[in-house]
Amino acid sequence: MRIVDRPVDVLRSFLRGYLLARVPGVWMLRVGFGIVLSIILMAILAPIISPYDPARRVDEPYLPPSWKHPMGTNRIGQDVYSRIVWGSRIILYVVFLATALSMSIGIPLGLISGYYGGRIDRVLSMVMDSMYAFPALILAIAIAAVLGPSPSNTAIAIAFVYIPTYFRMIRGQTLAIKNSLYVEAAHALGAPDKTVMAKYILPNLSHTILVVFTLSVADSILTEAGLSYLGLSVTVPTPDWGYDLRAGQPFLLDGMWWMVFFPGLMVMLLAMGFALIGEALSERVSLAQTR
Amino acid sequence: MARGLGYYIFVRALMIIPTILILYTIVFILLRLLPGDPILAVVGTRNIPPEQLENLRHMAGLDKPPYIQYFDYLWRLLHGDFGVTLAIPMGTPVKNYIFSRFPATLELTIFGFTISVILGLLTGTVAAVKRGSAVDTGMRLYSIIAYTLFIPWFGLLLQYFFGLVLGVLPTSGRLDPDISLKTITGLYVLDSILTGNIDALISSLAHLVLPSLTLGIVLSGAYTRLVRNNLVDILSMDFIRSYRARGIRDWKITIYALKNAFIPVITLMGLQFAILLGGAILTETTFSWPGMGTFIVDRIDYRDYNSIQGMIIFFAFFVSLISLVVDVIYALLDPRVKY
């Protein structure tokens, strides 16, 4: 028996069906993929493509962009470009760890809650809804503040915040699919609950998961940057985009824009990459559903 | 409909209680049960005599078992007591800070919220009506870019451009230091209107422009997207087609469609308001805006958990109130909602 939606299959059908297809809106997907892949590549190749040690003073401070320092130097005389390159590692690490955590808690809980219903469902939904309605950043700030500044702790704080997102989406979809005729058909055939969930419900959630994944990653990138901007993620001298932006802020109104401009731009680009993918995919999915 | 709207509002208001309880519990568990001693965190590495530590603990109510702390705090919350600060200045009621800081945050969020809704409605409507055109693509792109703008970065870019390059707008604070204003509500724009203080009005509005634009533009992206997608859906619905087949004028049909598309947008407004509050923290920090956000960030530096807890509960209360208002508006606008 083969189910089409093993992760590998999803990716393959996704690449074949969406990325390479000649349909309107696919440029969004391509641009998004381009941005995300380049930044991931940048993180992997950091030691090769960064000219200086990101944590050391390598030149005079406050140097504007030049051939020697394409993005200038900061107040300690560190090379901004090298810090940008290495900073991508931190943000990607935090965001992916956070997403993996919140998915691995939110998805099973949502599935069980939606499938079985009843009292567990009511309690879980109420808790998750309350969390969901609360400002994510404020909650993340509180958690990060308690745990203390470190990338892994930031990841935990962010993960906590996005569990309700996955939970609500999976629960809602499960409720809808649970009442569909093909799930009813599975019951009529005598399939036990775990088979129904594994073979009839979960595979049909994969596209929605993909969309929510990209959108929540985009969101958590901004949250990570926000937390580190507020000084809750890393400690000196680790290179980190949000933190570096904060460090450069006092010098902006003296005309030294490069310390602020480049880190912030990277945050936006990375978030935008995922948001573009998500937007393009959500259009595909809603198209597929209306068909 | 038998018991009317008043009853509905009353019963719906009761539902705020469990929401706040849940959030309070979560926050309590996080702040009190996670590893780390709040008192030690406050005093840091300084050497302080043990009896003074005990004294601090007692003052914060931390010398009792957790479950007593839980109910203690809850009991005090019922009386409007949010606890006292644990860091410099020590022992000040958190309530005082809420009173002094909240109006600034409220003013910022009201302006930011208004800007985001107006921008979102305009761009979303234009995109939906011109569906599939270059304008539509442009608006969708606007929505994505706005959504992914990093608030501090965008705010600082605006500061650089309008404050430094053009030099036309103030980049921090709420009011020019040489203008005095008698505060009544704490909302400076309102206060200066109430007291007829033109200078203060101009100054406070000028100070609001950049922060509220930052917040408004960033938050408008979500509305653009939702309004567009909803309106596109609605415009393809049967009843719109029926309107056309009856010879109803186009502009009227657009209004009917907008009314329908607006219903889900109202739901989003509640959620967006919460996100807006989160965004306000970053905006306040970026623009040195003396609101709740900057206060929280301050307190984090001191590891003042009591204040953080109080602020978060207050936020929870505020967010619940907003969602109550949103629900009531929803019930008023949509005849399908039973109450």
Next chain:
Amino acid sequence: MSVVVEAVDLRKYFPVPRSIIDVLLHRPREYVRAVDGVSFKIYEGETLALIGESGCGKTTTGRLLLRLEEPTSGRIVFMGRDITRLKPRELRPLRREMQMIFQDPYASLNPRMRIGDQIAHPLLIHKLATPREAREKALEMLKRVGLTPPHEFYERYPHQLSGGQRQRVVIARAMILKPRFVVADEPVSMIDVSMRASILDLLESFRREYRLSMLFITHDISIGRIVSDRIAVMYLGRIVEMGPTEEVIRNPKHPYTRALIDAVPSIARRKRGKKLRIKGEVPDPRSPPPGCRFHPRCPFATEICRGEEPDLVEVGRDHYVRCFHLLGK
């Protein structure tokens, strides 16, 4: 002939969902009486057509028989065994013997499973075959229901098939277990007119081969006439008339049955003049009218109909009617 399925005074009341506000206001819980005291037997090899308008409880009756829905009260006897209170685990082996065919062929197949696998799946669920054997049997089945070449169809996904083809897959999936009893819920109402006959023929061929008993649920009495030996007409959760198919259609005794028959458009009798027209629409099943449930719409209703509910009485051979004022006397 032996009885395969029997429903005894079957009832299903669905609670109307209440919001937290309703609970807080102590609003009384309301029930939709979807099925309200239904009894019938289906014999071996026999097809009973259950006819009625939307909301009359016919689909719920079918689901109750298969225990896809928990009955509020009453009994279901399957092959002489009371299955009303069986637990899901005890029920599972019985699912081999009773199957369901659904109305909407677009929704009753898993969009993410190859159709061959969907047909083979029941065998694997009940551990009746190894994966290899199941595949072989599924291929045979594909051929049997006319989806050839089977190897090609095995690999396809539901969205690559037309409505008629999907319904063949649904039938194949139900029939691969060689069941004794099948509930067919409007199996052709979403199929294009020109292809309905072939789907019905397919069902008929399985019925003959397996000596299947069938409950055929339909709103269309003219379809019901083609497939069934007996007809039961439902109104507001109750059977109002039941009997041999031709007898009920040619000689309806209940005013509702008569109105239903007269409302069906016909080419052969398109110029017929007099129809029995009834007024209004089906009342809210949350608060069915007292007495005979049909009386508010019945042109023959009298005092007694308002106060008392008639019993289902035998008026001819095997012909039962629930009415005080039988037609055609």
Next chain:
Amino acid sequence: MPLLEIDGLRIYYYTLSGIVKAVDNVSLVIGENEWVSIVGESGCGKSTLAYGVVRLVPPPGRIVSGRIMFRGRNLLSMDREEFRSILGREIGMVFQDPMTSLDPLRRVGDQVAEMFTTHLGIDRGEALEKAGELLEVVGLSRDYINYYPHQLSGGQRQRISIAIAMSLKPKLLIADEPTTALDVIVQDTIMDLIEGFKREGTSILFITHDLALAAERSDKIAVMYAGKLVEFGTVDQVVDNPQHPYTMGLLHSVPDLWGPRRIESIPGYPPDLRDPPPGCRFHPRCRFRIDMCSREEPELIEVEEGHYVACWLRSSGGG
């Protein structure tokens, strides 16, 4: 002069996967006070044809060519404003799904009254008064003006849709499967209602997949298959003396309570309209096909007075 004359109408959908020729060179005439039903299976283009008449073909569909003459004026060459004033006033339309064809946020009365305020320019109070009267005409009580659509049943909503469509006594009512979503008894009463309006002088263009339903009430039947009109004539001509093999097949596949207890399918499946078969589009499923059928497309010819068919068996004088 006929009331409506459709001439060589072509409506194509320009989808990503190809051009769907949903209506392909269809010509049809509807006289004054005449009930014409278009019968065909899903995807044959019958609804698209109806949308074409009111110029509401949904994108990516476009009217490619043809003329639609309504009382001597070409609907397709009118400017928007002129056409809008005809819609609702001279042509009324009722759609398939009564659940979704009324605005959920507005009271029924307002939606009915809007016809009078828009097209007659009378004030709202008077319009509501007329709306109440109209609701009584369609068999509802006057009080329904204060209801919202979600408070009504499907049958009631369809009555309101018909009331709106008929509010200004148009010359033509287009009804696109108005009873498909309804139960058979309700269907019968809705059909009675439409028939009543016909008796008062309105012409009806009725779209349905149900041949029996069409046969009971229409004057004429047009049979469509795969975007083409294959047969057209009076009910008796089409039903008692069908000339096209598809019409024959359809007649055999409709169950009839008063006919034989057996129905037959038409073998095969309808074609993909992005790539229809050459020649006659029905030939792959036709029992009587001859060589000619797969080579050239038959034209609609008159086989007896007022009875038209597009089939080579008839054109070549065989049969």
